[in-house]
Amino acid sequence: MTLEDIILYLFMGSSVAAVLVMILNRNIFYAALGLLVCLISLSGIFALLQAEFLAVTQLLIYAGGVLILIIFGIMLTNRISGKSLQTDSHNVFIGIVFSAGFFGVISFSFYNTELSPVENNLNIVNHMGTVGTELMSTYAAPFEVSGILLLVCLIGAALTASSFKKNLNG
Amino acid sequence: MAKIDLLFYLGTFLFCSGLLIVFTKKNAIMVLLGIELMLNAANLNLVLFNSQKTGLDGQLFALFVIIVAVCEAAVGIAIILKTYHYYHTSVPDQISELKEKP
Amino acid sequence: MTASVDLSPAFLLALTLLSLPLVSAGVSFLINEKFSWLAPITSSLFMLATFIVSIFLFVVSETELLPALTVDWFTIDDKTIRVGFLLDDHSLIMTLVVSIVSLLVHLFSIGYMAEDKNLVRYFGMLGFFTFAMLGLVMSSNLLVLFFFWELVGFSSYRLIGHWHEKRTAASASTKAFLINKTGDLSFLMGLMMLWSASGNLDILSLSQLSSPWLSTAGVCLFIGIMAKSAQFPLFNWLPDAMEGPTPVSALIHAATMVAAGVFLLIRIEPVFTTESLIFVSVIGAITAVLGAIGALFQFDLKRILAYSTISQLGFMVMAIGVGATEGGFLHLLHHAFFKAGLFLGAGSIIHAMHQAQHHDQNSIDVQDIRNLGGLRKKLPITFFGFIVCGAALAGLPLTSGFVSKEMILSGMSEWAGSAFSWKWFILLAAWSVTVLTPFYIFRLVWFTFLYKPMTELKPVEVPVIMRIPVVALAIGSVTFLFASNSWALTSVVGKLSSFTQHADGIITFVSISLIILSLTAGYFIYRRGQAYPLLDLQIYLDWSNMVVVKFTLLLSTITSKLDTKWVDGFVHGVSYVGVTLAYVTGWSDRKLLDGLINGTASTAKGLGSLTRSIANGKIQSYLLWAMSGLIIFILWILY
Numbered sequence: 001m002t003l004e005d006i007i008l009y010l011f012m013g014s015s016v017a018a019v020l021v022m023i024l025n026r027n028i029f030y031a032a033l034g035l036l037v038c039l040i041s042l043s044g045i046f047a048l049l050q051a052e053f054l055a056v057t058q059l060l061i062y063a064g065g066v067l068i069l070i071i072f073g074i075m076l077t078n079r080i081s082g083k084s085l086q087t088d089s090h091n092v093f094i095g096i097v098f099s100a101g102f103f104g105v106i107s108f109s110f111y112n113t114e115l116s117p118v119e120n121n122l123n124i125v126n127h128m129g130t131v132g133t134e135l136m137s138t139y140a141a142p143f144e145v146s147g148i149l150l151l152v153c154l155i156g157a158a159l160t161a162s163s164f165k166k167n168l169n170g
Numbered sequence: 171m172a173k174i175d176l177l178f179y180l181g182t183f184l185f186c187s188g189l190l191i192v193f194t195k196k197n198a199i200m201v202l203l204g205i206e207l208m209l210n211a212a213n214l215n216l217v218l219f220n221s222q223k224t225g226l227d228g229q230l231f232a233l234f235v236i237i238v239a240v241c242e243a244a245v246g247i248a249i250i251l252k253t254y255h256y257y258h259t260s261v262p263d264q265i266s267e268l269k270e271k272p
Numbered sequence: 273m274t275a276s277v278d279l280s281p282a283f284l285l286a287l288t289l290l291s292l293p294l295v296s297a298g299v300s301f302l303i304n305e306k307f308s309w310l311a312p313i314t315s316s317l318f319m320l321a322t323f324i325v326s327i328f329l330f331v332v333s334e335t336e337l338l339p340a341l342t343v344d345w346f347t348i349d350d351k352t353i354r355v356g357f358l359l360d361d362h363s364l365i366m367t368l369v370v371s372i373v374s375l376l377v378h379l380f381s382i383g384y385m386a387e388d389k390n391l392v393r394y395f396g397m398l399g400f401f402t403f404a405m406l407g408l409v410m411s412s413n414l415l416v417l418f419f420f421w422e423l424v425g426f427s428s429y430r431l432i433g434h435w436h437e438k439r440t441a442a443s444a445s446t447k448a449f450l451i452n453k454t455g456d457l458s459f460l461m462g463l464m465m466l467w468s469a470s471g472n473l474d475i476l477s478l479s480q481l482s483s484p485w486l487s488t489a490g491v492c493l494f495i496g497i498m499a500k501s502a503q504f505p506l507f508n509w510l511p512d513a514m515e516g517p518t519p520v521s522a523l524i525h526a527a528t529m530v531a532a533g534v535f536l537l538i539r540i541e542p543v544f545t546t547e548s549l550i551f552v553s554v555i556g557a558i559t560a561v562l563g564a565i566g567a568l569f570q571f572d573l574k575r576i577l578a579y580s581t582i583s584q585l586g587f588m589v590m591a592i593g594v595g596a597t598e599g600g601f602l603h604l605l606h607h608a609f610f611k612a613g614l615f616l617g618a619g620s621i622i623h624a625m626h627q628a629q630h631h632d633q634n635s636i637d638v639q640d641i642r643n644l645g646g647l648r649k650k651l652p653i654t655f656f657g658f659i660v661c662g663a664a665l666a667g668l669p670l671t672s673g674f675v676s677k678e679m680i681l682s683g684m685s686e687w688a689g690s691a692f693s694w695k696w697f698i699l700l701a702a703w704s705v706t707v708l709t710p711f712y713i714f715r716l717v718w719f720t721f722l723y724k725p726m727t728e729l730k731p732v733e734v735p736v737i738m739r740i741p742v743v744a745l746a747i748g749s750v751t752f753l754f755a756s757n758s759w760a761l762t763s764v765v766g767k768l769s770s771f772t773q774h775a776d777g778i779i780t781f782v783s784i785s786l787i788i789l790s791l792t793a794g795y796f797i798y799r800r801g802q803a804y805p806l807l808d809l810q811i812y813l814d815w816s817n818m819v820v821v822k823f824t825l826l827l828s829t830i831t832s833k834l835d836t837k838w839v840d841g842f843v844h845g846v847s848y849v850g851v852t853l854a855y856v857t858g859w860s861d862r863k864l865l866d867g868l869i870n871g872t873a874s875t876a877k878g879l880g881s882l883t884r885s886i887a888n889g890k891i892q893s894y895l896l897w898a899m900s901g902l903i904i905f906i907l908w909i910l911y
Contacts, residue, residue, distance in 0.1 A: 005173065012180050019187045019207065028197055035203050038184070042210055045177070051217045051229050054236075058213075061236055066206065066243045073247040074199055077254040087197035090263075091896055095193035098899050103186040105906050110178045115222065134226050135233075146237045153241035161248035193896050201892070263890050 008048050015041035026086045028074050036067045053131040177218055184211035198253075198260045202246045209239045285329045286357045289367065290406055292322045293374075297399030300392055308391040312382040315395040319375040322402065326371040330364055351471040358412030358475055362601060366409045366535055369608050370528050372748075374402045376741035377523040380616050383738035384519055384623055394434055398523070401427035405528050409535065414463055414473040417536070421459070421500070424532060425452045428524050432516040444512035451509045455499020462492030466543070479542035490548035493540060494555075501533025501585045504559040505823075510582055511566075514574040518619030521574060526581050526611040531604050534588045538601055541592070553593025557701035559586025564708035568715070573618050573639045576716050580665065580709070581611055587680070587705055590698065596683025603676035606664065606749065610673060613661035613745030620654040620738055621647065621720065624731035632730075641719040648721040650731050655721050657742035662717050664749035666710035667787055672749050677706065682779050703786070710787045714794035723798075 018037035025031055039062045047055035135143055184207060191204030213232040220228025254260050296318030300311045345355045378398060385394055404423035411417045429452075433445030467473060469483035483489075497503070502510040513525050524530070537552070544552065563583025570576045584607050591600035625638035636643045648655045664671035684702050688695040733739070 008173070012176065015180070016183065019184060022203065022207070023187055023190060028199055031191075031200060031203055035207060038207065039210060042214060045214065046217055049177075049217050049221055051220070051232070054213075054217060054229050054232055057233060057236055058210075061240055062206075062210075066240055069243055069247055070199065070202065070206075073202075073250055076251055077199065077260040087195055087200055089194040090196055091892060092194050094896060095190050098896060098903065099186045099190040099193065101903050102189060102899065103182055105903055105910075106182045106185075107179060109910055110175065110182070115172070115174050115178070131226060131229065134230060139230050142234055146234055149241055150237060153245055157244040157248040160245065161251045189899065193892055193899070262892075 004048060008045065011041040011044040011048070014038075015045075026088070028078065028087050029071070031087075032067065032071050032074060035070075036063055039063050039067065050127060053128050174218065174221075177214070181211045181214040181218065184208075184214065196261050196263060198250045198262050199247075201262075202243065202250070205246075206239060206243060209235060209242075282329065282332050282359065283357065285325060285332060286359060286410060289322060289325045289329055289371075290403065290410065292318055292325060293399045293402035293406060296322075297396045297403060300396035300399055303392050305392065311391045311395040312378070312385075315399050316375070316378045316382065318399065319371070319378045319402065322406075323371040323375045326367045329359070330368060333359060333364055353415060354413060354474060355416050356412045357410045359410065362535070362538060363409050365605060367406060369605055370402065370405050370409060373523060373527045373608055373612050373745075374398070374405075376612070376616070376744055377519045380522070380619065380738050380741040381517075381519040383735045384619055385517060388517075390434065394431075394517070397427050397430050397434075398520075401431065401524060401529075405532065408532055412475055414466065414475060414540070417475075418456075418459065418463060421496075421532070421536075422456065424529050425449065425456065425500070428452075428513075428529055431520040431524060432513045434517055434520065435515070438515065440512075441515040444509070444515040448509040448513050451506050452499050455496040455506060457496075458492045458499075459496025462489045462494075462496065465489035465492065475539055478540060481543065486543060487545045487547045490544040491551055493543065494537070494548065494552055497533035497537055497589075498555065500536075501530050501589065502559075502582050503533075503555050503586060503589060504562055507559065507563070507582050511570075511575045511578040514572070514578050518574065518615060518622060521578070522612045522615030522619065525578065526615050527608040530581060530585055531588075531608060534585060534592065534600065534604050537589065537592050538597055541597060549593050549595070551593075553590050553698055556586045556588070556590030556593050557698045559583070560590055560705045561701050561708075562586075564705050564712065567712040568708065571640050571642055572637075573621065573641055573644075573716070573720070574615075576641070576712065577611070577614055577618060580614075580712065583705060583709065584611065584665070587702070590702060591680040591683065594684050594687040594695075594698065596680050596687070599676055599679030599683050603673075603680060606672040606676050609745050610661040610664035610671075610749040613657055613742060613749060614665065616738075616742045616745060617654050617658035617661065620657075620734045620742060621651065621731075623738065624651055624654070624734050628731040641716065644720045645723040646721070647731065651721075651733055653733060653739050654742060657739075657746040658721070659717060660746040661749050662713045666713050666791070667706065667783065668710075669784060670750065678780055678783065681706065681783060685779060706783055707786050707790045710790040711794045714791050715798055718794070718798050 015038045018034040018041065021034040022031045022038070025034070039058060043055040043058035043063070046052075046058060188204045188207035188211060191207065192201050195201060195204065213235055216228040216232040216235070218228075220226065220232075250260055253265065257265050259265065296315045299318070300315050303311050303314070343354065343356055345353045347353070378395070381394070381398065385391060388394060401424065404420050404427055408417055408420035408424055411420060429445050429449040432448055433442050436442045436445070463473065465483075465485045466478070466481070466489050469485055469489070470477065470481050495506075499506040510525060510530065514521055516525075560583050563579050563581075563586055567576050567579035567583060570579055584603075588600045588603050588607070591597075591603065621644070622638055625644070629636070629638060638644070660671070664673035667673045667677040681702060684699050688699040
C-alpha cells in the first residue's frame with residue numbers, strides 16, 4: 001500500500017462520511033457543507049486518477065461556484081436563525097428500499113464484471129496540454145455548444161430570479 | 171478487493187445516496203444538492219471508465235457534465251428563489267395551486 | 273323537389289312583393305350609423321315599391337284565376353309539406369291594405385322619429401315586420417304561416433321595446449312577448465291536432481276535414497288568435513304596448529298585426545265547428561263590451577285608442593263567430609284605415625305638443641286628455657283627419673265604418689232569430705258596443721279638440737310628411753271611395769261590392785238613431801268637463817287587470833285546495849303502501865345484497881386509495897415510482 005493508496009482511501013472515507021452527514025443531518029446548511037467536503041474529496045480522487053484538469057475544474061467550479069450559489073440560495077430562502085434551516089424527511093422507508101435496491105442492482109452488475117486495474121502510468125505525457133488540445137480540436141463543437149448553453153442559462157437564471165416585475169409579466 | 175472495484179462501489183453509493191436525498195428530503199434545495207451529488211457520482215464513474223481505455227473521452231465528457239450541472243444549479247436556484255418569493259416556502263409539497271383542496 | 277316550379281307572373285310578383293320589405297330591412301341594417309338619415313328614405317322607397325307591386329299583383333289576379341302557387345318543400349313518410357302563396361280575394365285585399373298602411377306609417381315615421389338615435393334599427397324592424405306580415409297573409413300552409421306568425425310577434429316585441437331605456441317600455445315588450453307566446457303554444461297544439469287529423473296543413477284542404485278533435489283544435493287555434501288579437505282574457509298586453517312609438521302602434525297594434533288574428537280566423541273558418549264558433553262569439557262579445565267600457569275610463573290618449581282597438585277586434589271576432597264573415601272582414605279593412613288614422617292623428621298631437629313643450633320647458637303629460645283641449649284651431653288638419661276617422665269608428669253614415677257595422681248588425685240579427693235565446697245576449701253586446709263606441713270617441717274628440725284649452729302650450733301643425741298619411745287614411749275611411757266607380761282601382765271596388773249586401777232598413781234606422789242619441793248624451797255629460805263622478809272613478813281604471821288577476825288567484829286557491837284534499841290523500845295512501853314495501857325489500861337488501869356489494873365496494877375503495885396514494889401530487893413520490901420502474905427495467909435488461 002503506497003502513500004497514494006492511503007490518501008485515496010482517506011478521500012473515499014471522507015466523502016462517504018460527508019454524504020452520511022448529508023443524509024442524516026436535518027440542517028440544510030450542514031448538508032451543503034457536507035456536499036462541499038464530498039466534492040473536494042472527489043476532486044482529490046480525480047487527481048489521483050490522473051484526471052488533473054477535471055480535478056481543478058471540480059474544485060474551481062463546484063467548490064468555488066456552485067456551492068457558493070447553493071449556500072446563497074439557502075440563506076435567501078430560509079431564515080437563518082431558528083429552526084427554519086431544518087428540513088423534514090418523508091417517504092423514508094420506501095426511499096431507502098428503492099435506493100438500496102438500486103445500489104444492489106448496480107453493485108451486482110459490477111460484481112459480475114471483470115475490470116482491469118487502474119493504470120497509473122497511462123502513456124500520456126503532459127496531461128493537461130493533451131486535454132486542451134483535444135478540447136480545441138476533436139471536441140470543438142460540443143465546447144462551443146456548451147458555451148452557448150452557459151450563456152443561455154446565465155440570461156435565463158438572471159431573468160428568472162430578478163424581481164424586475166416588468167420582465168416577469170411581459 | 172481491488173482498488174478500482176472499491177471506487178466503483180463508492181460511485182454507486184454516492185449515486186444512491188443522492189437518490190435517497192432526492193426522494194426523502196422535503197426542501198427543494200436539498201433536492202438540488204442530491205442531484206449535484208448524483209451528477210458527481212456519474213462523473214466519478216466516467217473518470218473510472220476512462221482509465222479502462224486509452225484516450226480522454228470519459229474525462230472530457232465529465233467536463234461537459236460539470237458544465238451542464240452548473241447550468242442546472244444556476245437555473246434551479248433561480249427557480250427556487252422565485253417560488254420562494256411567491257409562496258414564501260421552498261418546500262414543493264406545500265405548493266399545490268392546481269391540486270384539489272381536500 | 274322534383275316538382276317543376278310554375279314561374280307564372282303572379283308567382284314572381286308575389287315573391288317580389290314578399291322580398292322587397294325584407295330587402296328594405298336588410299338595407300336599413302346595413303347602413304352605417306353615421307348615415308342613419310338614409311334609412312328612412314331607402315325604406316320608404318322600398319315600401320313604395322312594395323305598394324306598387326301589390327297593386328300589380330291585384331291587377332294580375334283580375335285577368336287570370338290564381339291557383340294556389342305552391343312548391344313541394346319536404347316529405348316526411350308519405351306526408352308532404354307544400355309551401356307557397358294562396359292568393360284569394362281576402363289575402364289580395366289584405367296585402368294591399370298592409371302595404372299601403374305600412375307605406376303611410378313609414379312616411380309618418382320620417383317626421384315622427386326624426387330625432388331618434390336608433391333610426392337604423394327602427395326602420396329595419398319596420399321593414400322586417402312588413403315582410404313577416406305579408407308572408408303571414410299570403411302563405412298557403414299553416415306551418416309556414418305559423419313561422420311568419422312568430423316573426424310578426426318578434427318584430428312587434430322589438431318595436432314595442434324600441435325605447436328600451438325606458439323601464440316601462442322594456443317590461444311592456446316583455447309582457448307582450450310572453451302573452452303572445454302563451455297563445456302561440458296553444459296555436460301549435462292546434463296545428464298538431466290538425467296534422468294528426470289530416471297529415472296536411474294546407475289551408476285549402478281544411479274544408480275536407482272531419483275529425484272528433486276538430487272542435488278542440490279550433491278552440492286551441494282560437495286561443496292563439498286571442499293572444500295575437502288581444503281578446504279577453506289575453507288582452508292586457510295591448511294597452512301596455514302603447515309604450516312603443518306611436519307609428520308602431522298605428523301599424524302593428526291597430527291596423528295589421530292584431531288584425532292578423534281576425535284574418536286568420538277568416539282563413540281557417542272551415543276548421544271551426546258549431547261548438548267552437550259559440551266559444552268564438554262569446555269571447556268576442558265579452559271583449560267588445562269590456563274594451564268599450566275600458567276606453568271610457570282611460571285618460572291617456574293612446575290607451576283610449578288601444579282599448580277601442582280591443583273593443584273593435586272583439587266586435588269583428590264576434591261577427592265571424594256568428595257567421596257574418598264578410599261583414600267582419602270588411603270591418604277589418606275599414607278598421608285598419610280609420611284606426612291607423614286615429615293613431616297617426618294621436619301621434620301628430622303628441623309630436624306637436626312635445627315640440628311645444630320642448631320650447632316652453634313644460635313638463636305635463638301630453639298624452640293625458642285632461643291636459644289637452646282646444647286643439648281644433650291649432651292643429652286644423654290633424655283635427656280634420658281625426659274627426660273623419662273618429663266618425664268612421666263611431667259608425668256615422670257616409671263613413672266606411674257605417675257600412676261594415678250595418679252588415680255585421682244585420683247578420684247578427686238574422687243569426688239571433690226572433691225567439692228569445694242566449695244568442696240575444698250576444699246581440700245585446702253588439703248593440704251596446706254600437707252605443708258605447710260613439711260615446712267614448714266623442715269624449716276623446718271633445719276633450720282633445722273642442723273643450724277649452726287646459727294648457728298654455730302653443731303647438732303648431734306638424735310637418736307635411738306627417739300630415740299626408742293622416743289625411744290619406746281619413747280619405748280612405750270615407751265610404752264613397754268604395755262606392756264610386758270613378759276611381760282607378762275599380763277592381764278593388766268590384767271585389768268589395770260583392771261583399772256589400774243590402775242592409776236591413778230597420779236596423780240601419782235604429783243604429784243611426786242610437787248613435788245620434790249616444791253622441792247627444794255624450795255632449796250633455798261632458799259639456800262642462802269631467803262632471804260625473806261615476807264616470808270618473810279611478811277604481812275602474814285597471815278593473816280588467818284586477819278581474820283577471822282575482823280570477824286567476826281564485827282558480828289557484830281552488831286547485832290548491834283540491835290538491836291538498838284529494839290529490840294529496842291519494843298520494844299519501846300510495847306512499848304508505850310504498851313505505852311498507854320498502855321496509856320488506858330493505859331488510860332483504862341489508863342482509864343479502866349489501867354484504868356482497870359492500871365487499872366489492874371496499875375492495876374497490878382499497879384499490880382506489882392505493883392508486884390514489886401513488887398519484888398524490890408530490891414530485892418526489894412520482895420520482896420514486898419512476899425509479900422503481902427503472903429498477904425493474906434494469907433487472908429485466910440484465911437478467
